Amino acid sequence: MSEVLYRKYRPQNFSEIVGQEAITQTLQEALASGRIAHAYLFSGPKGTGKTTTARVLSKVLNCLNLKGKKNDKFPQEPCNKCDHCLEISQGNFLDLIEIDAASNRGIDEIRDLKEKVVYPPSVGKFKIYIIDEVHMLTKEAANALLKTLEEPPTYVIFILCTTEAHKILPTVISRCQRYDFKRASSPQIVKRLEQVLKKENIEFENEALIKIAQSSSGGFRDAEALLSKLLSLSDKEKLTKEVVTRKLGLIESTTIAKIIENLLAGEAKEVILKLRDFEQKGIEITYLIEKMIEYLRVLLLIKAGVEIELLDLIEEDYKHFLTKSSLYETTEITGLLYSLSEILKDTKYAFVSSLPLEMLAIKRSLQKKKDPGNNSSKRELTEKGKSFDKVENKTIETAPKEILAPDHIVQEISVVDDTENVKEEDQRMLEQIILKWQDFLKGVRPHNHSIEALLKASQPKVVKNKTLHLEFFYTFHKERIEDTKSLQIIEKVLSDLLGQTMRIKCLLGIKGKKIEHKGKNAKTIAKTEKIVQNDLLQTATEIFGGAVLES
Ligand SMILES: [Zn+2]
Structure with a gap:
């Protein structure tokens, strides 16, 4: 959907190409006086109209009904009605070959080109090769191209397009007539969007178009892709500044x-x-x-x-x-x-x-x-x-060498002592969770990296009524985990790991308060807890950029 408008309203003649008037005029003057180059180089940022211009040029060169004759002062424009013009618009003109060097670096295409370039055009006056992103050609392909450029058959014309002219062999560049396409200014993009919206019969605020233009970094294609996206979302409603800001997720x-x-x-x-x-x-x-x-x-x-x-x-x-x-x-x-x-x-x-x-x-x-x-x-x-x-x-x-936290965050921390009167089975469950903590984190990771990182900054504290109480040290961490979606993920992973349903409750706590563990697993648990706490301290250090004292 996003490029529909760009294709639908792709300029079909030179006068419709907005923002590159210097180039289109020079080309038209040259064509009018019969000066046709065998190789053109169109360089410039993406979406500024290079391939569009290349196609219009291809039409002018092959049009059966050219407006403006040779040596005429009238602008050279394609008729857009003859078979050749129509076939070029539809992309099935036999003598226009478009190669995208970015797709597989052009190896097969250039080999093919070398074989077929010797045959004259089948229907048109000129056989035209448009090579897009020509700087992406492999060294071999670029050299093969150079060979052809050195002695081009009279009926062949190359139009090389690139976003990075400095990567092209100087020997190739020197054989081309070069045109540098400029990034369009906001007013030029606005003008182009206006044309499209009028054709689509959609009302708009000028400020809305300015917003789109500013978000498209000087490319017509980006601007029109944004416009397509907006129109597909807004169902012919008037295009206002407010709609654009909201629907494109822009920030005022x-x-x-x-x-x-x-x-x-x-x-x-x-x-x-x-x-x-x-x-x-x-x-x-x-x-x-x-x-x-x-x-x-x-x-x-x-x-x-x-x-x-x-x-x-x-x-x-x-x-x-x-x-x-x-x-x-x-x-x-x-x-x-x-x-x-x-x-x-x-x-x-x-x-x-x-x-x-x-x-x-x-x-x-x-x-x-x-x-x-x-x-x-x-x-x-x-x-x-x-x-x-x-x-x-x-x-x-x-x-001071302690966790550096601004006062207003520290103030929000309250001590909740819920570790008293814990049932023995709940205590065993907590131990299980602590032992499996790393597996638990690994289980969460594929769902959401952020949640995993936040969990590293938390501490499993107590299990009560099939609910694990998780201790956090900063309100904004706790609130993130309490988000329904995060909780669902965590509870699912934990329940799967334990083989029974386990809910999560988030608490705010104070660093360094230790929980005693008894029984035969006590040592392993203490060791695992140490790892959990190290993660915690490390994360806290990362958050506040300060050093943390061993407690
Ligand atoms: Zn024509």
């Missing part, structure tokens, strides 16, 4: 502004709550961090005096950024940019994807508490030459 810039404000102010709890909210809405944390980085970049550029035209922003957004940029020091912005770029890498591979950002928020909150009146510009003067992040780490290292 005001929301990004708020979370950045929280981070810079050291408000860890607010950040953590917002992260949970994003996760519930299905927004990926990596996407959030990327958006925060983009946002801070714009702030930085505006502070540096870059003007609206270069920022690809609409007036309203520009005003928003202008106001915000006056609130922060440049060093605060660069410091946070640096930290976010660092954790972006970790977030992609983190067991709990929100963990790196949570850690950053907590670190910043500690930093702020320790040094409330400070701001980063003063810090920079005293720590000249050191990066912002290093300054932060130094502060962490000199903090």
